[in-house]
Amino acid sequence: MEAKQFQLAEELRKSIRGIVKTDEPMAKHTTFGIGGPADLYIEPADTDDLAQIIVWLNERQIPWFVLGDGANVLVADKGIRGAVIHMGKPFRKVKIDGEKVIVGSAAKLDKVVSATVDAGLAGLESTAGIPGTIGGAIVMNAGTYRGQIGDVTEKVCVVTTDGVQLEMTPENLQFRYRWSVFQEDKNKIIVEAYLGLKPGNKEELVRTMEYIRHRRNMNLPTVGRSAGCMFKNPDGYSAGQLIDEAGLKGTSIGDAVVADKHANFILNIGKASATEVKELAERVRGTIKGKFDIDLEYEVRIIGDW
Ligand SMILES: Cc1cc2nc3c(=O)[nH]c(=O)nc-3n(C[C@H](O)[C@H](O)[C@H](O)COP(=O)(O)OP(=O)(O)OC[C@H]3O[C@@H](n4cnc5c(N)ncnc54)[C@H](O)[C@@H]3O)c2cc1C
Structure with a gap:
């Protein structure tokens, strides 16, 4: 797989003007500071370059994901199979x-x-x-x-x-x-x-x-790293208030913690893995369902190879 990935990267570099990297750790590109490597990580040089990249990836049936500043994503520890297109300076x-x-x-x-x-x-x-x-x-x-x-x-x-x-x-x-x-x-x-x-x-x-x-x-919490609110507010309710009322503030799995200051934030206070954050989020969802019969919907985009 790795050899193929390098070969694809080489081929792509020859066809576009933007930057192509392999095995780029997504932890470097997310506000959570979490996430394994993306097979291909591409920064287009401009709109025409972007169009060429998309066509190139689609012709080879390589799945792709667009990343902005990574402030609303939780990327799996195993990373992302396929390509991440990062919209950078030219845009x-x-x-x-x-x-x-x-x-x-x-x-x-x-x-x-x-x-x-x-x-x-x-x-x-x-x-x-x-x-x-x-x-x-x-x-x-x-x-x-x-x-x-x-x-x-x-x-x-x-x-x-x-x-x-x-x-x-x-x-x-x-x-x-x-x-x-x-x-x-x-x-x-x-x-x-x-x-x-x-x-x-x-x-x-x-x-x-x-x-x-x-x-x-x-x-909002000033310690730890997060992706903002983990869940959307259900109709007529505040997700943070429900999580607070359920007594979940401070609950943790490893270095993933439900914030004291705002219960709808899950914080990475050190070296939390994506799996720990996800497990904690699922525990929160399960408790809210059990106590209030309300299904919390993720606001944070959960992506990658879980
Ligand atoms: C501390 C903190 C506080 C926050 N507070 C708030 C708040 O008050 N209100 C709020 O709404 N959000 C809040 N957020 C969440 C986050 O800031 C927003 O969702 C933000 O808009 C995400 O932008 P991004 O560039 O980081 O997107 P990313 O996280 O990179 O991507 C988010 C989604 O957009 C897609 N995407 C990104 N760029 C493009 C593109 N060019 N074309 C197509 N798809 C694209 C991605 O594929 C992904 O599905 C907070 C986050 C943090 C860390």
């Missing part, structure tokens, strides 16, 4: 044109928030402090009870599995709570997004953005 452009913001999918959401607030534009400040990229945020419809990225997304440019570039509008993006169509249709890679904002009072926007960042620092 970080941010252009503000009046009330429109054109952003590359690898731009950091929080940096885009700062740039739009600095330009006196309102609409994105409710997502201040959320880690990750614009691409990941659109897939997850990232946000808080104050608002989410889908509220201001007007258009998303993608590359399809055939290497074709397409534009998608809110009707086909189907944003809802922590959900967009990309969670179902995994055959598209986001390269760019158009956000529509409104003129606002810059001083007020700065105050709101800083307040939100401050509240996050106060209320």
Whole structure:
């Protein structure tokens, strides 16, 4: 298998301009700091390069997964069979044109928030402090009870599995709570997004953005590594409150711990394995089902070779 992997990497390097690595540890690329190696790890040089990579992988029936900043994924200890396409520096452009913001999918959401607030534009400040990229945020419809990225997304440019570039509008993006169509249709890679904002009072926007960042620092765990909320809030309930009421704060398996400060966070406080995090998450789900007859749905994407 290994020889084949190196041969494939060599072949791919000759056909594209981006970076190709083999056996890249995913722990280096996830906020959990967890995850085994990806067979192939590819960073496209630009959109055309990305299209070529997708076609190349599909022709060889090599499964692929797109990674942003890895702030919402739990990757298996055995890693990922196939290819990880990491959207990096070439996709970080941010252009503000009046009330429109054109952003590359690898731009950091929080940096885009700062740039739009600095330009006196309102609409994105409710997502201040959320880690990750614009691409990941659109897939997850990232946000808080104050608002989410889908509220201001007007258009998303993608590359399809055939290497074709397409534009998608809110009707086909189907944003809802922590959900967009990309969670179902995994055959598209986001390269760019158009956000529509409104003129606002810059001083007020700065105050709101800083307040939100401050509240996050106060209320979210500051020790350990995580992928944010492990579970989505079930209809009418707060997952964190249910987990707290079930007395699960502080429960641990190895170095994986249910956070004291926010019960919906599972923390890696040292050398937790993906298996330990998953086992702990399943224990939480089982307890919540037993106590409240509620099924917790994962918000964190569980990926790789389990
Ligand atoms: C400390 C902490 C706090 C957090 N707080 C919040 C919060 O308040 N609200 C919230 O909503 N989330 C929160 N999160 C979760 C996380 O920040 C968001 O889900 C974020 O949007 C993930 O972005 P990412 O670039 O890291 O995506 P990744 O984790 O890399 O990927 C997430 C999903 O998006 C897909 N994806 C990524 N980029 C692309 C692309 N270009 N094209 C197609 N698919 C793509 C991946 O395949 C994967 O399925 C938190 C996480 C942490 C660590």
